Structure formats: structure tokens, C-alpha cells
Amino acid sequence: MADLLAVTGLRAGYGRAVVLSDVTFRLEAGEAMAVLGRNGVGKTTLIDSIVGVTRRFDGSITLAGRELAPLSPEERAGLGLGWVPQERNIFRSLTVEENLTAVARPGAWTVDRIYGVFPRLKERRGNMGGALSGGEQQMLAIGRALATNPRLLLLDEPTEGLAPIIVEELLSALVRLLRAEGMAALIVEQHAHKILPITRRALILERGRIVHQGASAELLADASLLERFLGVTRR
Amino acid sequence: MPSATLLGQALISGVLAGGMYGLLAMGLSLSWGLLRLVNLSHFALAFLSAYIVYELGTKYGVAPWWSAAMVVPVMFGVGAAQYWLFDRFHVNELASLLITFSFAVIVEAGIQIYWTADYRRFETHYSTLSFKVGPFFVPVLELVLCVVASVLAWGTWMWLRKTYVGKGLRAAAEDADIAAAYGVDHRKLAYLLSGIGAAYAGIAGTFIALIATLAPAQIWAWLGVVFAVVIIGRLGNPLGALLAGMLIGASESLAMAVLSPAWAPVVSFSVLIVILLWDPEWL
Amino acid sequence: MIERKGAWRRRRILAGMMTGAAALAAPSILRAAPSGKPVRVGGTLSLTGFLAQTAAIHKIAAEIMVDEINGRNGFLGRPVEYVLLDDQSKPEVARSLYEKLITVDKVDLIQGPYATAPILAAMGVAQRYGKVMIQSSMGIPKLQTYDRAFPATPFGPEPEKTYPNVILDAMASLPNPPKTIVVLSSKFPSAQFMAQGMRDQAEKRGVKVTLYLEYESGNRDFGAIAARVKEANADFLWVGSLGLESNQLLEALHKLDYKPKNHFHLYPAPGPLALSPDGDKALCSTFLEPSEPFLSRPGVRRIAGEFKERATKANLPYAIIDAQAAGMVSEWQILEAAVNGANSLDDKAIADWLKKHRVETIYGSLRFDGPYNHGGAAQLIKQVQDKEWKVVWPKEFAAPGVSLLGA
Numbered sequence: 001m002a003d004l005l006a007v008t009g010l011r012a013g014y015g016r017a018v019v020l021s022d023v024t025f026r027l028e029a030g031e032a033m034a035v036l037g038r039n040g041v042g043k044t045t046l047i048d049s050i051v052g053v054t055r056r057f058d059g060s061i062t063l064a065g066r067e068l069a070p071l072s073p074e075e076r077a078g079l080g081l082g083w084v085p086q087e088r089n090i091f092r093s094l095t096v097e098e099n100l101t102a103v104a105r106p107g108a109w110t111v112d113r114i115y116g117v118f119p120r121l122k123e124r125r126g127n128m129g130g131a132l133s134g135g136e137q138q139m140l141a142i143g144r145a146l147a148t149n150p151r152l153l154l155l156d157e158p159t160e161g162l163a164p165i166i167v168e169e170l171l172s173a174l175v176r177l178l179r180a181e182g183m184a185a186l187i188v189e190q191h192a193h194k195i196l197p198i199t200r201r202a203l204i205l206e207r208g209r210i211v212h213q214g215a216s217a218e219l220l221a222d223a224s225l226l227e228r229f230l231g232v233t234r235r
Numbered sequence: 236m237p238s239a240t241l242l243g244q245a246l247i248s249g250v251l252a253g254g255m256y257g258l259l260a261m262g263l264s265l266s267w268g269l270l271r272l273v274n275l276s277h278f279a280l281a282f283l284s285a286y287i288v289y290e291l292g293t294k295y296g297v298a299p300w301w302s303a304a305m306v307v308p309v310m311f312g313v314g315a316a317q318y319w320l321f322d323r324f325h326v327n328e329l330a331s332l333l334i335t336f337s338f339a340v341i342v343e344a345g346i347q348i349y350w351t352a353d354y355r356r357f358e359t360h361y362s363t364l365s366f367k368v369g370p371f372f373v374p375v376l377e378l379v380l381c382v383v384a385s386v387l388a389w390g391t392w393m394w395l396r397k398t399y400v401g402k403g404l405r406a407a408a409e410d411a412d413i414a415a416a417y418g419v420d421h422r423k424l425a426y427l428l429s430g431i432g433a434a435y436a437g438i439a440g441t442f443i444a445l446i447a448t449l450a451p452a453q454i455w456a457w458l459g460v461v462f463a464v465v466i467i468g469r470l471g472n473p474l475g476a477l478l479a480g481m482l483i484g485a486s487e488s489l490a491m492a493v494l495s496p497a498w499a500p501v502v503s504f505s506v507l508i509v510i511l512l513w514d515p516e517w518l
Numbered sequence: 519m520i521e522r523k524g525a526w527r528r529r530r531i532l533a534g535m536m537t538g539a540a541a542l543a544a545p546s547i548l549r550a551a552p553s554g555k556p557v558r559v560g561g562t563l564s565l566t567g568f569l570a571q572t573a574a575i576h577k578i579a580a581e582i583m584v585d586e587i588n589g590r591n592g593f594l595g596r597p598v599e600y601v602l603l604d605d606q607s608k609p610e611v612a613r614s615l616y617e618k619l620i621t622v623d624k625v626d627l628i629q630g631p632y633a634t635a636p637i638l639a640a641m642g643v644a645q646r647y648g649k650v651m652i653q654s655s656m657g658i659p660k661l662q663t664y665d666r667a668f669p670a671t672p673f674g675p676e677p678e679k680t681y682p683n684v685i686l687d688a689m690a691s692l693p694n695p696p697k698t699i700v701v702l703s704s705k706f707p708s709a710q711f712m713a714q715g716m717r718d719q720a721e722k723r724g725v726k727v728t729l730y731l732e733y734e735s736g737n738r739d740f741g742a743i744a745a746r747v748k749e750a751n752a753d754f755l756w757v758g759s760l761g762l763e764s765n766q767l768l769e770a771l772h773k774l775d776y777k778p779k780n781h782f783h784l785y786p787a788p789g790p791l792a793l794s795p796d797g798d799k800a801l802c803s804t805f806l807e808p809s810e811p812f813l814s815r816p817g818v819r820r821i822a823g824e825f826k827e828r829a830t831k832a833n834l835p836y837a838i839i840d841a842q843a844a845g846m847v848s849e850w851q852i853l854e855a856a857v858n859g860a861n862s863l864d865d866k867a868i869a870d871w872l873k874k875h876r877v878e879t880i881y882g883s884l885r886f887d888g889p890y891n892h893g894g895a896a897q898l899i900k901q902v903q904d905k906e907w908k909v910v911w912p913k914e915f916a917a918p919g920v921s922l923l924g925a
Contacts, residue, residue, distance in 0.1 A: 051416050077418035089413045091406045102402035103417035148417055241749050244774065248741025344566070351833050352570030354762045354787045358795070363772040374741075374773040447738075448762040448790075452568040452607070456736055484739070491742035496733030497705055 002065070004029040004152055004184050005050070010059035012049040018057060019045040020208045027152070030182040034195045034216060036230055037205035043188040044086055046205070047154045050186070051083045052076045064151065082150025086157050086188075088141040092130030096121055099129050099140055100147040107149025114143040117173050135166030139173070146177075153177075153185040159194060167194070174198060192230055196220040204229045237492055240370045245492035246485055247371055253484020254381035255446070257477035258439045259457055260464040261388060262432035268471020269395075269408040270425050272321055272331040275458070277436050279342035280310055282454045284440025286350055289357040289449060299359070299441055307437040314433025315426045322422060339454060347451040355449040362445060380442045381481075387435065388477035395473070400424055408471060459500070460487075463507040482506065552592025556599040557863060559584075559853070560625030562615045562636070567607025568736070569633055571761060571787065572842055576632055577602065578828045579843040582821060583850035593627075593857045601625055609639035616643040626863050629849055630667075634658055634708045641667050650865045650872075652852050654845025657708030662890045666869040670848035671805060671841075672881055674895025675888050678715030681803065684897045685716070685782060686723055688801075688911040689754060692924035696753030696780055698726045702743065702767070703758025706735040709784055713758040720756075728752050735760060744770035747778070753925075755781040762787050768796035779925035788907060789836025797902045799923055804900045805881050806844045807909050810917050818880055821847055840907070848879040 005027040013019040019042045027033050035043050048054045050061055052073040061068045063079050071079070091099050100111050100121075115122035118139040124132065132140060138158055145153055158174070159167045175198050177183045189195040196202060196216040204212040204219075206229060212219070219225060237245075259281060266274045284306045291297035291305075317338075320326070326334060364375040395401035407414040407421040414421055447453070464483055468475030483503045490498040563573040563580075584600045592598050601623060605612035612631050619625050620643065630653030631640050637656045644651040645664045654670040656662055659677060662669065674680050689696050699720050703713030710732060717727050729750040733743060744767060747755060755778040757764055764786040771778060772795075782801040783791060791797045806812050813819045822839040829837035839847075852872070857863060860871035876885045885893035899911035901922060909915045910922040 053412065053416070073412070073416045074418050074420050077416055081416075083416050085413070085416075089410060091409050091414075093409050094402065094405055098396075098402050098405075102399070102406045103414075103419060104399075105418065144417065237746075238749065241745050244745040245742040248739065248745065248770075248773075252739040252741055347566065347570065351835075352566070352574050353835055354571055354790055355835070356762070356765060356790050356794070358793075363769050363796070365773040365775065367775070372774045448765060450568075450571060450762075452566070452570060456738060460738075488739065488742040491733070492745060496731055496737060496743050499737060499739075500734045 002029070003027065003062075004031070004064055005186070006060075006062045007046075007050070008060050008062075010046075010049060010061060011057040012045060012054045012059070013057065014045075014054055018208070019054075020049065023059070023205075023208075023210055025203055025210060025213060027184060027186060029151070030184050031201065032178045032183075032185045032187065032199040034192070034199040034202040035186060035188045035205065036190075036192050036195075036202055038230065039190070041205045042208040043205055044156055045208075047083070047085075047156045047186065047188055050076075050154060051081060077148060080149070080151035082145030082148050082153045084138075084141045084145045084153065084155045084158060086160065088137045090129040090132070090137050090140050090144065092128065094129055095126055096129065096132070096140055097125040099144050103144055104147040105149050109146045109149045111147065114146050117146070117176060118143055120169075133166075135162050135170065138162065138166075138170060142173075142177075146183075151184060153183055153187075155185060155187040157188055157190065159189070159191065171198065192226055193220070241492055242489070243371050245488045247373060248377075249485040249488025250481045251374060251377035251381055251484070252488065253481035254377065254384045254477070255439070255442065255480070256457070256461055256464045256484055257388065257468075257480025258380065258384040258435065258442065259461045260468060260476040260480055261384070261391065261473045262435035262439070263461060264465045264468060264470055264472060264476045265391070265428060265435075266432045267465060268469070269404050269428055270318070270321075271328045271408065272318075272326065272335070272429075273328060274317070274335045274432065275332060276317070276335040276338040276342065277432065278454045278457055278461070279339035280313060280433055280436035281440040281443060282449065282451075283342055283346060284310060284437040285444035285447075285449055286346055286355070286440075288441050288444035289355055290350075292357050292359075292444070299357075299445055303438065303441040306441065307434050310437035310440075311430040311434040314436075315430040317433065318426050318429035321429075322425070343451045343454050346454075350449075350451070352451055357444045357449075359445060376442070376445055380446070383438065383442075384477055384480075387438070388473045391431075391473040395471075400427065404428055405471070460503045463503040467507055467510050552588055552595055552597040554596045556597045557593040557627065557857075558599045558601050558623070558625040559627045559629055560601040560603070560616075560619030560623060561629035562603045562605035562612050562619075562631045562640070564607035564632055564636065565602075565604035569607040569636075573632060574832065574834060575829070575840075575843045576846045578825060578832060578834075579839075579846035580629070580850065582824045582828065583847055583854075586817075586821070587850065587854050591858070593854070593863065594861065600629075605631055605636055607633075607636070609635040612636035613639040613643055616640045620644075620647050620649060627853065627857070627865075627868075629853065630654070630670075634661070648865050650853075650856075650868045652849045654849050658711050659890045659892050662892075665891070666865060668852065668869075668872055668886050668891050670852055670879070670881075670884075671845045672884055672893060672896035674897075675890050675892040677895060677897070678711055679719065680895040681712060681897055682716040682719035683723075684895075684899060684911070685756070685801070685803075686719060686725065688899050688922055689725075689780065690723075691911075691922065692780075694753075694924060696725060698728045698750075698752040699754040699756055700729040700731075700747055700750045700752040701727055701756045701758070702729075702731050702733070702747065703784075704735040704737070704760050704763060705732050706758075706760055709735075709758035709760060712784055713756070716756050716758075725754070735763075737763065737766075740767045740770035741773070743767065744774050744776070747771060748774050748776040751776075753779050755779070756784075757782065758784045760785045762790060764791050764800070765794050765797070768794060768800075772796050787836075788840055788842075789838075792902045792905055792907055797905075799925070800902045801910075802900050802907070804841045804898050804907070804909065805896060806839075806841050806898075807900055807907055808839050809909065811915065812880075812909075815880060815882065816878065821880065844880045848881050848884070851879045852877045852884070 003026045010023040199216045202216045263277045266272045288302040291302040365372045403419040404424045464479045468479035487499040487502045490502045603615045637653045650666045652668045701717045764783040825839040855877040856868045860867040900907045901910045908920045
């Protein structure tokens with residue numbers, strides 16, 4: 001099967017600062033991949049580089065074989081990147097439904113189908129984005145990315161700062177998305193134990209470099225590896 | 236205590252006069268709220284349109300609606316061209332104020348050179364037409380203006396709410412980078428909106444030609460009150476601009492009828508301050 | 519049209535011949551064309567900003583006069599050069615420009631700006647440097663406290679008293695003299711000043727003031743004011759208006775289906791008010807109109823013809839000389855007479871000469887020996903009749919067959 005996303009020898013950062021060095025990995029269609037690592041190792045920079053809001057020094061990023069480097073963020077979005085930024089950045093002055101329809105592109109993901117994944121959004125469809133709780137904002141951010149009918153979802157710390165009960169609700173929705181709907185996704189997470197069970201593969205970043213790539217299930221089972229790179233011990 | 240007839244009459248003429256505030260405020264509010272450009276030249280474009288309508292009407296006998304049919308598309312082009320400049324030179328909110336101010340001064344000077352500083356009045360047989368409702372007189376031209384302004388305000392409001400373009404504009408106004416990352420081509424939409432704002436100046440100008448007296452310096456006469464209207468009506472909200480315009484018009488007029496006409500200019504800013512402090516839920 | 523132009527040309531040739539004859543009779547120095555280093559006369563006008571309408575008129579009048587003076591003897595045999603700057607209708611700009619004219623440009627003489635506020639600003643500078651300043655449009659004579667400032671328009675020292683009384687005299691001559699009056703005024707200082715005078719004098723003479731209202735200058739909507747005027751429904755409406763405010767008010771009244779009975783306007787834009795469908799029988803003060811007997815004053819016909827030509831060329835919609843333009847003409851006539859009379863460009867000598875002598879101007883014979891350097895008041899009243907301004911009061915200034923029309 002052809003690669004959906006191929007990152008090769010990527011060196012990128014902000015301004016003059018290089019954050020990522022020699023990042024190379026592949027993601028197949030329908031595949032979910034976890035991006036793990038401690039704080040400040042370049043996980044968000046990786047997502048931002050794919051979206052096109054960082055400075056690329058070297059290397060290439062292709063989506064379904066198309067080189068993204070010369071393209072603007074709008075053009076990349078048009079090729080099928082569905083970004084869920086860390087800050088969520090939903091449009092606060094638009095209603096929930098307007099947040100979805102403002103960016104919607106024709107495809108399988110209709111507003112009703114998104115409401116099917118996140119029933120809470122349907123309940124609050126008429127509310128302003130700014131009036132939502134953190135968890136609802138996160139759902140809306142994911143829903144908004146889905147509304148663009150992307151080939152690849154880029155989720156940046158989707159569970160950060162949310163109450164445990166909301167995290168559970170969100171993760172079960174994600175499982176549905178990835179497993180049942182077969183959505184390809186790159187998911188940045190701090191909490192390996194939450195994300196590894198729902199992804200197929202994982203990579204670990206340290207100081208801007210990939211230090212481990214492999215199947216999520218194997219990583220989850222390898223306590224020493226988790227301990228070494230993430231400082232996580234088995235609960 | 237003033238009579239009920241006086242109060243009612245003052246209210247009618249105030250609300251109708253407020254329609255002009257609203258119409259002028261609309262274009263300004265759209266570009267300020269959705270493009271983050273404070274376009275002071277909006278007033279200059281409105282007066283330039285008014286002068287053109289006046290010129291066509293008095294020199295060649297062209298009816299104002301035909302003049303408007305010509306002027307409004309031209310203004311749309313001017314607005315789009317203005318956006319090209321703003322975009323080309325990466326103009327921000329504050330710089331836009333200065334640049335459009337200079338643009339307005341240039342237009343004012345141009346008007347003064349061509350039409351001189353003398354007062355101009357486009358006399359039409361319908362300019363003082365009015366009809367009677369009970370004890371009140373309703374001026375026809377102002378009523379037409381209010382109807383046009385209402386249709387435009389409501390139409391624009393719906394357009395911003397219901398269409399892909401409108402929602403994209405609002406999303407981009409809030410966060411252009413994020414909107415871009417979701418495929419909203421902010422620039423293309425901005426050209427459209429800038430053109431629409433200027434086209435509204437053309438429509439306002441047509442009515443200014445028919446209702447007001449023209450003098451180059453009059454460009455600045457509406458500035459203060461229209462700014463108050465834009466802010467009360469909330470940036471980027473055409474319906475709010477119209478309603479705020481009517482609110483200010485009515486308040487000014489009632490102040491003139493009940494207190495002294497000299498209070499009128501104080502009213503718009505007092506209403507603005509009260510509303511800013513009160514910050515009611517429904518706004 | 520061609521015939522009239524021909525007539526004008528004949529008159530101008532005639533006038534030229536008469537001037538020539540006068541020059542022949544004069545001492546030989548007057549006959550030589552002016553030569554040598556020009557005498558520079560500096561001044562500002564509000565070429566832009568809200569007073570720009572009238573400045574356009576003044577500029578033309580001044581240019582005509584400079585040409586006239588240079589066609590004669592200039593100032594003391596030297597050509598006159600008018601250094602004109604734009605004060606943007608702002609007193610503070612006028613102040614600094616006069617400072618510049620006197621200290622940087624080093625002009626020999628100055629000429630006043632237009633309107634009370636810029637005049638006051640310029641007067642302060644003139645006083646500091648001891649320059650003579652002649653002005654034509656300061657409506658509040660008692661503010662002219664500088665002893666080398668001279669009025670070119672015969673307001674008289676107390677127009678707030680004389681002015682209303684001329685109007686009330688005219689009204690009293692009507693078959694149905696008004697018993698009630700509405701006084702409405704812009705808060706523009708000189709208008710307010712006259713409005714208060716009007717109210718006081720009306721009350722003194724037993725005309726009841728049923729409504730006294732002031733509105734902000736630059737008022738946009740006259741709907742509510744019109745509703746109040748209509749409700750008061752007085753016999754006489756006195757409006758302390760500037761520019762087109764009168765037209766706006768009358769239109770607003772028209773929309774309420776109300777026609778004021780007798781109505782007076784203080785400083786309206788004369789052309790638009792005369793031409794307005796609502797301007798019929800409007801009254802206004804004046805000092806001169808382009809008709810008899812004024813045209814018979816020396817030079818007036820020629821200047822009026824020249825004004826019409828240049829104003830038409832400059833695309834002014836109302837190209838007939840009136841009291842506005844005449845004020846500027848008078849300023850230059852006074853300066854010319856004083857320079858030549860004192861035989862000096864020295865400001866003190868010029869001022870001293872003016873205080874002792876009368877000057878024949880477009881406004882008639884003016885003197886400067888009264889309070890605030892003012893002479894007698896010479897207000898007249900004109901009225902719109904058949905879309906034209908006609909002097910109707912005092913009766914001796916009315917053209918044959920013209921009289922004041924009441925409501």
C-alpha cells in the first residue's frame with residue numbers, strides 16, 4: 001500500500017532556531033500513529049511543519065505523493081490535512097455549527113455524521129464557540145477538522161487539560177473514528193498509556209530526533225523503553 | 236413639556252436620519268470588523284459618489300438611480316483595488332487608519348479642485364416630498380433610504396451567517412492563520428468584502444447627493460457619529476450598525492426636541508459610553 | 519449673451535478710458551507703470567476646510583484687486599505681490615502662518631484672513647509685530663482691540679444692537695408687523711452673538727420671543743428643530759445660520775409641510791438660498807449688491823464684471839459679486855488708499871493716516887475713528903424675490919419698483 005504521508009530528512013523550526021533534525025517516517029492510509037516524547041522535544045513542531053506554519057530548512061513532506069513544501073497552509077488544507085491544534089483555536093465568535101460549516105468541504109463527513117460521533121456538539125449547535133467547555137471545544141476542534149473531509153487528521157495533545165471523565169468520552173470517540181471509520185491520524189500525546197492502545201504504530205521524539213519507531217502494542221509492553229524515553233513507569 | 240406631535244415627529248425624523256448613519260456605518264463596520272482595516276476613506280468614497288451622482292444629474296440630467304447603477308460597481312472596483320494595496324504592503328489596523336485618512340484627504344482635494352469648495356445641492360422635485368400619517372409627516376426620500384439600508388443590512392447579515400463565504404470571512408476575521416489552515420482563502424474573500432464595503436459607500440453617496448448638501452469638507456462631518464454607530468452596533472455586524480444608527484438618530488432628534496438642539500452631538504457619544512459601560516447581554 | 523458680453527466690453531473700455539483720464543490728471547509719478555522690487559503683502563485664506571466655500575470668493579476678489587492696483591500705480595510706484603497661504607480654516611494654523619509671513623517671508627504688509635476666529639488669531643501676531651491688519655469679516659467688533667486693526671466692512675461698533683434694529687424697523691414697516699419671533703442660531707460665535715442681540719432687541723421692542731434655540735454648527739439633521747419651529751409657528755423666523763444650514767432648515771420645514779412666514783438668515787450661502795424653491799422671500803443682511811445704486815459707485819461695475827468672468831472660469835456656481843467678495847475688495851481699496859495717502863509702507867504711518875481719513879470703497883465712504891476703529895453702521899436688508907437677491911431696506915437703497923414683501 002502506498003504511503004499517505006512520507007516525511008524524509010525533515011529539518012525545521014521557527015525563525016533561526018532548528019527544532020527538528022533528520023525526521024523520517026511513513027504513515028499508511030487508514031493508519032493511526034502516536035507521536036510521543038517529553039515536553040519540548042518537537043512534537044508540536046512536527047505537526048506544525050506538516051500543516052505549514054513553521055520554517056522548513058531541509059527535507060521533504062509528501063501527502064499522497066504530493067510535495068507539500070512549496071504550498072501555503074490553505075493549499076495543504078485543500079489536499080486533505082485536518083489539523084486539530086493544541087490550543088484548539090476554535091472560532092469563538094461563530095456558533096458550533098458555523099465552526100463546522102465555515103470550513104466544510106464536500107465529502108463523506110457531513111455535519112450530521114460529525115454530530116453522530118460527538119452528540120454533545122449537536123446539543124450545543126447554536127451556542128457560540130466561546131461559550132463551550134474545554135472538552136466541548138476539543139470535540140469541536142476535531143469535528144471542524146473532520147468537516148474538511150481530510151485524508152489525514154493531525155491531533156496535537158487532544159486530551160491535555162481535560163477532566164478525566166471528558167478524556168474518556170473523547171478517547172472513545174477517537175477509537176470510533178480510527179477503528180470504525182478508518183481515519184488516518186497522527187496523534188501527539190504526553191500520556192503514552194492512553195494513546196498507545198488506540199494507535200497501530202508509535203514514534204518517540206527526543207531533542208528533535210526520532211529515537212524509536214515501532215508497533216504501539218510492542219511499545220506498550222516494553223516498560224524499559226517507556227521508562228527510558230518518556231519517564232513513565234507502569235501503574 | 237413638548238407636545239406628543241412634536242415628540243412623534245422628532246422620533247420619525249430621527250429614526251429616518253439614523254438610517255443614513257447606519258448605511259454609512261455598514262461598510263465601515265464590515266471592513267473594520269472582518270478585515271481589521273479602519274477605512275476612513277469610506278466617507279470620501281461616499282462623497283465622491285455623491286458628487287458624481289450630482290454631476291451626472293445636474294449636467295446631463297441622469298436620474299440618480301441610473302447614476303447609482305454606474306457608480307456602485309465602480310466603487311466596488313475601487314474597494315477591491317484598495318484591498319490590493321493593503322495586502323501588497325501588509326497594512327495593519329493602525330496603519331490602515333493613517334493610509335485611508337491620507338486617501339480621504341487626497342479625494343477631498345480632488346473634489347475641491349474639480350467641484351470647488353462651494354456648496355453644491357442636487358435639487359430634485361422629490362427632495363422635499365413627504366406624506367402624512369395621522370398628525371405626522373414622513374419624508375419620502377429618507378424613508379426610501381431606510382428601506383434600502385434595511386434590505387442591505389439584513390441581506391448582508393444573512394450572507395455573513397448563511398453562506399460559506401460569509402462564515403469564512405468571520406472565521407478569518409477572528410484568526411486568519413487558523414482559518415487558512417482549514418482552507419479558507421482569506422484574501423479572495425477580503426477582495427470581495429472590501430469591494431462590497433465600498434459599493435455601500437456608493438449607495439450611501441447616492442442618497443447623500445439627494446438629501447444632504449455637498450461640500451468637500453463635509454466628508455468629515457459624519458465621522459464622529461458614524462464611528463460611534465459602528466462601535467455600538469458591534470464591529471462586523473451590519474444589522475447592528477443599522478439599528479445603532481437608528482438608535483443614535485432617534486436619541487439625537489429627541490434631545491433636540493426636548494432639550495436643546497445643541498445637545499445633539501453630545502448624545503451620540505453619551506449613548507456610546509453608556510452602552511460600553513452597561514454592556515448589555517443582547518448586544 | 520454675445521450682446522451682453524459686448525456691453526461689458528464697451529463698459530470696460532469706457533472705464534479704462536476714464537481711469538486713463540484720471541491718471542492723466544494726476545501727478546506724473548502715478549502715471550508710470552509700477553516698477554522695481556515688489557511690495558509683498560502676505561495673508562491667509564481658508565482655501566481648504568469648512569470655510570473654503572467663501573475663501574474661493576475672497577481669493578478671486580483679492581486677485582482682481584491686486585491686478586487693478588498694479589494696473590494703476592502699485593504701492594508707491596512698486597508692483598504689489600500677494601503672498602497667499604492656506605490656513606485650512608484653523609485659527610492655530612492662521613496664527614503660525616502669519617508668524618511665518620512676517621518673520622520668515624518678511625512681507626512688507628499683511629492682509630487679514632476670513633472669519634472671526636482666524637482673524638483673532640492673526641490679530642495677536644499682527645499686534646506683536648506692530649503690523650497694520652485690515653479685515654472684512656469679524657462679526658464681533660468689540661473683540662477688535664488692537665489699535666492697528668481696521669474693519670473693511672461697515673458693521674459699526676455695536677452691530678448686536680444696530681443690526682437687529684434695522685431688521686425690526688423693516689419688519690415694522692410691513693402692513694402686518696410680526697408680534698412673535700423665533701430666534702434660532704448656530705453656536706458659531708459670531709452667529710450666537712447676533713442671535714442674542716436679536717433676542718434682546720426684539721423683547722425691548724415688544725416682539726415676543728416664543729422660542730430661542732441654539733444648535734451646534736455643523737448640525738446634520740434639522741428634522742427635530744424644524745418640528746419645534748413649526749410648533750412655535752411665530753410671525754417671524756430669525757435664523758443665525760451659516761452656509762447651507764438655512765437651506766437644510768427650510769427643506770426640513772418643507773417636509774413638515776410648513777412654510778415660515780417672514781424669515782431672516784444671517785450668513786447663508788447666498789446663491790443656493792436664492793435658488794432654492796423654499797428660499798422665496800428669505801431676508802438677509804447685506805452691505806452691497808450687484809445692482810443700482812451700488813453699481814454706480816466708482817469702479818464697482820468694472821470689478822463686478824471682472825469678478826463674474828473669473829468666478830465663472832473658476833467654476834463657482836454663483837458668479838455674481840456680493841457682500842462677501844466686496845469685503846475683500848474693500849480691504850485692498852483701504853490698504854491702497856492708506857499706503858498712497860501716508861506715502862509710506864510703515865505700519866505706524868499707515869495706521870495714523872487711516873484714523874484721520876475717510877476712504878472711498880466699494881461699500882461707500884468709510885471712516886475709522888469710532889470705537890474699535892469702526893465708523894458708522896451701514897447694514898442693508900435684501901430679500902429673495904423671483905430667485906434673486908434684491909435690496910429692499912432702507913427704502914432709499916431699493917431699486918426702483920422693488921419693496922419689502924411680507925408674508
